Amino acid sequence: MTNITVAALQLELNASEAxxxxxxxxxxxxxxxxxxxxIxxxxxxxxxxxxxxxxExxxxxxxxxxEHPSVxxxxxLARQLGVAIPTSFFERDGPHHYNSLAMISPDGEIMGVYRKSHIPDGPGYEEKYYFRPGNTGFKVWNVCGARIGVGICWDQWYPECARAMALMGAELLFYPTAIGSEPYDANLDTSRMWRRAMQGHAVSNCMPVIASNRIGAEGDQTFYGHSFIANEWGDLILDYGAGEAGVLVATLDLDQARRHRAGMGFFRDRRPDLYRRLAEDL
Structure with a gap:
């Protein structure tokens, strides 16, 4: 498929589960x-x-x-509408708990599960209390004629995650997110950094990136939105600010991105023989 249409949702999520x-x-x-x-x-x-x-x-x-109600x-809904929905949820697997994503196909089937690899731990984002580090490795899926990779929130800060999915054949990168203010510093606004990090993944891997965040106040935190769809150059095609709710929908040309990716030479000129240090925890 040359063209594919993608969407990012942005909304408040401080009500009941239903x-x-x-x-x-x-x-x-x-x-x-x-x-x-x-979507x-x-x-x-x-x-x-x-x-x-x-x-606890x-x-x-x-x-x-x-069994999860979100999934x-x-x-x-995916089956009714004929759309694919990467679905984030809190997973229990025996005695273990994960921040996970079910890749749901347009026929409503669960194609597989990705478990968040990078788990943050800090004021307002105490995820290590709840989640084990994911044990699935990075995942890509063939969906709607495209090959997509999905990271979850904190994964989006790591260029290694995006590059790994690109090397696995991803043509689009999706990042569902929950991020906002930092309780320890009311003056720190990471929204610009957050966007730039993912726009950098788009540039370095020459492929579109789609990010979806929540908005609204929850306790002492305010989630800052700024969901976006970026093209293979990292340019913002569509984006929201800090308070808008709705859907961003854009049609992307995957063949064009593929040509640009080849032409830029980023994958041709890689030097894996020099990158051993990246896998050393020293």
């Missing part, structure tokens, strides 16, 4: 009406971002993939 899933479902349907083939909701959209605090009672909200709702 209300949040309904709100996301409404935006998914709206994006599908606008022609989107692959990206934000990270952990079933509820408020619970990792702001450490509370919240482990009860984790469920196996096939079940998006699988049903």
């Amino acid at each position: 209300e949040n899933i309904e709100a996301v479902s409404d935006l998914v349907a709206h994006a599908a009406d606008k022609g989107a083939n692959i 990206l909701p934000p990270e952990l959209f079933e509820g408020p971002y619970f990792c702001r605090v450490e509370d 009672a919240l482990f009860a909200t984790a469920l196996p993939t096939n 079940r709702a998006m699988a049903k």
Whole structure:
């Protein structure tokens, strides 16, 4: 497929599980009406971002993939609308818990699960209390005629993650996110850095990047939105600010990106023989 239409959702997610899933479902349907083939909701959209605090009672909200209400709702919707939905959720696998993503195909099937590789730990983002580091490795899927890679939030800061997915054949990179203010520093706004990091992945790998974030106040944090769709040059095709809710929908030319990727020579001129240091934890 030369062209593919993608969408990023941005909305507040501080209501009940049922209300949040309904709100996301409404935006998914709206994006599908606008022609989107692959639709990206934000990270952990079933509820408020619970990792702001450490509370063992919240482990009860984790469920196996096939039982999770977010996954079940998006699988049903994907089948009805004929769209693919990378779906973030809190996964329980036996005694273990992960920040995971189910790749749901247009026929409503779960193609596989990616477990977040990089787990942050800091004020307002105490994810190491809840999540084990992912054990799936990076993942790419053939979806709607394209090969896509998906990282989850903190993964988006790591060029190694994006490059690994590109080397696995990804043509598009998707990043569902929950990020906003830093409770320890009210003057620190990372939204510009956040965007630039992912736009850098687009440039360095010469492929489009789609990022979806939440908005609104939750406790002492305000989530800053700034969801976007960038092309293979890292240019912003569409983007939201800090308070807008809705869907961003753009049609991307994958053949054009492929030609540019070959022409730039980034993969031709790689020197893996010099990169051993990257895999050393010293």
